[in-house]
Amino acid sequence: MGRTSSQKLKNLCTFALPGVLVFVLVVIVPFLYGFYITLTDWDGVSAVKNFVGFSNYKVVFSDSEFWKSMLLTIRYVIFSVLLVNIVAFFFAYLLTSGIKGQNFLRAGFFIPNLIGGVVLGFIWQFIFSNALVRLGKGAGIGIFSKSWLANEHLAFWTLVIVTVWQLSGYMMLIYIAGFTGLSTDVLEAASIDGATGWTRMRYIILPLMVPSFVICIFLTLSRAFMVYDINLTLTGGEPYGSTILVAMHVYNKAFTSRQYGVGQAEALFLFVLVAVVSGIQVYMGKKKEVEA
Amino acid sequence: MENGNMRGREAGGLKKKLVTALGTLVIVVFFIFYMIPFFLVILNSFKQKADILRAPFSFAVKKGYSLENFVEAFTKMNFIRAFGNSLFVTGLSTFFVIVLSAMVAYYFTRAKDKFSTVFFAMMAASMIIPFQAIMIPLVAIYGGQLGILNHRLALVFFHVGFGMSMSVFIYQGFIKSNIPLSLEEAAYLDGCTNFQTFTKVVFPLLKPTTATLVILNAMAYWNDYLLPSLVLSKKELLTLPLSTYMFYGTYSADYGVVMAALVLTIAPLLVMYIFLQNQIISGVVAGAVKS
Structure with a gap:
C-alpha cells in the first residue's frame, strides 16, 4: 500500500485519519483534559476555573462516601463475578450434554442480556417491591413479605441477583463455545484411561477451559466495575444511600454536587483500580494457560 | 463374557439416561425462573392497576384484560x-x-x-x-x-x-x-x-x-x-x-401503563432476536473471543 511518500501521506489521510481523529477527540482528549480538571475547583457552570493544585486528591482521601461506595463496589464485583461465572459454566455444561431443545434454551437464557440495564432494573423493581411482596404475604413466606429494596442489607443482593440474571446467559455462550471446542480425542483418551465424573472435570476439562475463564472473568469484571444503569433504575442508591456503587457516586459528585474536580479525581481512582485488577487477572490467566 | 459386557453397557446407558433426565429437569427449572420476569411484565401489562396490585402472578382478573395501558403508554x-x-x-x-x-x-x-x-x-x-x-x-x-x-x-x-x-x-x-x-x-x-x-x-x-x-x-x-x-x-x-x-x-405508580411501556421497549428487540438469533449469538461469541 503506497509506494511513494506522497502516496503514503494520501493513504494516511484517507484511511486512517478520519477514524483516528474521532477516537482522539472523543477518548484521548477528554481523558487528558480530565487530569487538568482534577487540578481545578470547577463547578461545571462558571466560566472561572481556579487552579487548586492537588487539593482535590486530598479531598478524595477524606471523602468517606467515596470509599464506602468503592468498598461496596468491590464486594458487588466479587459476588457478581463469582456467581455469574459459576452459573454460566453450569448452564453451559448442561446445555452441551445433548439435552433436547438445548438451542432453544440457550437462546432463551441470553435474552436478558439483549435488553438494556434501564429496562431490566425497572422490571425487577416491580418484582421486588410488588410481585414478591404480594407472593410473600399471600403464601406466608416471611423473607418476601417486605420489599427487599427497602432493606439496607437485602437491597445489595437485589443488585447481585439481577446482574447474575443478566450476564450469565452471555457468559454461558462463551463457555459453550469453549466446551464445543474441546478436542474429542483428548476426552476419549481420558475416558479410556478411566477418567470419569469429577476427575475428568478437574484434571481434563477445567484446565482446557482456562482460556474461556480468562475471557469471561475479564468481561464480567469490567462490566461489574462500571455498572450504572441497573443501579440507577433498580435501587437508585436507596435505601438511605446504602447501594450507591462507585459509578453512581462519581456521577453524583460531578453532576449533582457540582464538584467536577473531585468527581474526576475519583473517576481516575476507579480507572487505576480497574486497570490493575484486569491487568493482574489477564496476566494470571495467561500464566495458567501456559501451564495447562 | 459377552453377556456380562452387554449388561454392563445397558446399565451404563441407563445411568446416563438418568443423569441426562436430571440435567434436563434442573435446566428447565432454571429456565422457567429466568423467564418469569418477562412473563410477569407481559401478563400485567394487559391488566388494570387494581388487579395487578391484588394478584400480580394470577391470570384471574376482576376488571378484565385490555389494551388501554398500551394506548396510554404509546402516546404518553x-x-x-x-x-x-x-x-x-x-x-x-x-x-x-x-x-x-x-x-x-x-x-x-x-x-x-x-x-x-x-x-x-x-x-x-x-x-x-x-x-x-x-x-x-x-x-x-x-x-x-x-x-x-x-x-x-x-x-x-x-x-x-x-x-x-x-x-x-x-x-x-x-x-x-x-x-x-x-x-x-x-x-x-x-x-x-x-x-x-x-x-x-x-x-x-x-x-x-x-x-x-x-x-x-x-x-x-x-x-x-x-x-x-x-x-x-x-x-x-x-x-x-x-x-x-x-x-x-x-x-411509576400507574403499574399497568408502566408495564405496557416496558413491553413496548422490549418488543422491537425481541422481534429482531427472533429473526437474527443465530447471527446475534455467533456475533456476540466471536466478539468476546476476539477482543
Missing part, C-alpha cells in the same frame, strides 16, 4: 418519536463506526509505520478506561466550551469515538490473518487505486467480521443510557432508554 412516552430517535442514532453510529474502523484497521495492518504502531497501542490501551473516567471532561469540553450537546449528531460522534477501539482491534486481527496480500497486489496490477482496492476487494471480504461488529455495536448503542443522558436532554430528542426512564419517573 411518545413511542414513535423515541423509537425514531433510537433508530437514527443507532443506525448512523453503527454505519460510521464500521466504515471508519475498517479503514483504520486496514491502514494499520498494511502501512506498518510509526503512526500505526502508536495509535494502535493507544486504542488497545484505551479499552480498559471506564466510561466514568471520560464522561466528566467530555461534558466539560463539548457541553461547556463548544456547546454542541443536545444534537443527535453529537451523540453519533461520541458513539463512534467510543466504539472505535474494539472495532479496529477486531478488524485488524481478521485482516492480518485472513486477507492475502497477493489479492491486493493483483488489484493494483489491474489498475485499482488504493481506495478502490479497499472498497471493491478488501471490504467485501471482511463481511463475517462486519456482521459481528454491526451486531455488537448496534446492541450497545441501542441500549446505551448513560452517555445519551449526558448528551440529550431536549424532550424531542430522547432515545428509547431515555424516554422509558423519564416515563417511569412520571408514571
Whole structure:
C-alpha cells in the first residue's frame, strides 16, 4: 500500500485519519483534559476555573462516601463475578450434554442480556417491591413479605441477583463455545484411561477451559466495575444511600454536587483500580494457560 | 463374557439416561425462573392497576384484560418519536463506526509505520478506561466550551469515538490473518487505486467480521443510557432508554401503563432476536473471543 511518500501521506489521510481523529477527540482528549480538571475547583457552570493544585486528591482521601461506595463496589464485583461465572459454566455444561431443545434454551437464557440495564432494573423493581411482596404475604413466606429494596442489607443482593440474571446467559455462550471446542480425542483418551465424573472435570476439562475463564472473568469484571444503569433504575442508591456503587457516586459528585474536580479525581481512582485488577487477572490467566 | 459386557453397557446407558433426565429437569427449572420476569411484565401489562396490585402472578382478573395501558403508554412516552430517535442514532453510529474502523484497521495492518504502531497501542490501551473516567471532561469540553450537546449528531460522534477501539482491534486481527496480500497486489496490477482496492476487494471480504461488529455495536448503542443522558436532554430528542426512564419517573405508580411501556421497549428487540438469533449469538461469541 503506497509506494511513494506522497502516496503514503494520501493513504494516511484517507484511511486512517478520519477514524483516528474521532477516537482522539472523543477518548484521548477528554481523558487528558480530565487530569487538568482534577487540578481545578470547577463547578461545571462558571466560566472561572481556579487552579487548586492537588487539593482535590486530598479531598478524595477524606471523602468517606467515596470509599464506602468503592468498598461496596468491590464486594458487588466479587459476588457478581463469582456467581455469574459459576452459573454460566453450569448452564453451559448442561446445555452441551445433548439435552433436547438445548438451542432453544440457550437462546432463551441470553435474552436478558439483549435488553438494556434501564429496562431490566425497572422490571425487577416491580418484582421486588410488588410481585414478591404480594407472593410473600399471600403464601406466608416471611423473607418476601417486605420489599427487599427497602432493606439496607437485602437491597445489595437485589443488585447481585439481577446482574447474575443478566450476564450469565452471555457468559454461558462463551463457555459453550469453549466446551464445543474441546478436542474429542483428548476426552476419549481420558475416558479410556478411566477418567470419569469429577476427575475428568478437574484434571481434563477445567484446565482446557482456562482460556474461556480468562475471557469471561475479564468481561464480567469490567462490566461489574462500571455498572450504572441497573443501579440507577433498580435501587437508585436507596435505601438511605446504602447501594450507591462507585459509578453512581462519581456521577453524583460531578453532576449533582457540582464538584467536577473531585468527581474526576475519583473517576481516575476507579480507572487505576480497574486497570490493575484486569491487568493482574489477564496476566494470571495467561500464566495458567501456559501451564495447562 | 459377552453377556456380562452387554449388561454392563445397558446399565451404563441407563445411568446416563438418568443423569441426562436430571440435567434436563434442573435446566428447565432454571429456565422457567429466568423467564418469569418477562412473563410477569407481559401478563400485567394487559391488566388494570387494581388487579395487578391484588394478584400480580394470577391470570384471574376482576376488571378484565385490555389494551388501554398500551394506548396510554404509546402516546404518553411518545413511542414513535423515541423509537425514531433510537433508530437514527443507532443506525448512523453503527454505519460510521464500521466504515471508519475498517479503514483504520486496514491502514494499520498494511502501512506498518510509526503512526500505526502508536495509535494502535493507544486504542488497545484505551479499552480498559471506564466510561466514568471520560464522561466528566467530555461534558466539560463539548457541553461547556463548544456547546454542541443536545444534537443527535453529537451523540453519533461520541458513539463512534467510543466504539472505535474494539472495532479496529477486531478488524485488524481478521485482516492480518485472513486477507492475502497477493489479492491486493493483483488489484493494483489491474489498475485499482488504493481506495478502490479497499472498497471493491478488501471490504467485501471482511463481511463475517462486519456482521459481528454491526451486531455488537448496534446492541450497545441501542441500549446505551448513560452517555445519551449526558448528551440529550431536549424532550424531542430522547432515545428509547431515555424516554422509558423519564416515563417511569412520571408514571411509576400507574403499574399497568408502566408495564405496557416496558413491553413496548422490549418488543422491537425481541422481534429482531427472533429473526437474527443465530447471527446475534455467533456475533456476540466471536466478539468476546476476539477482543
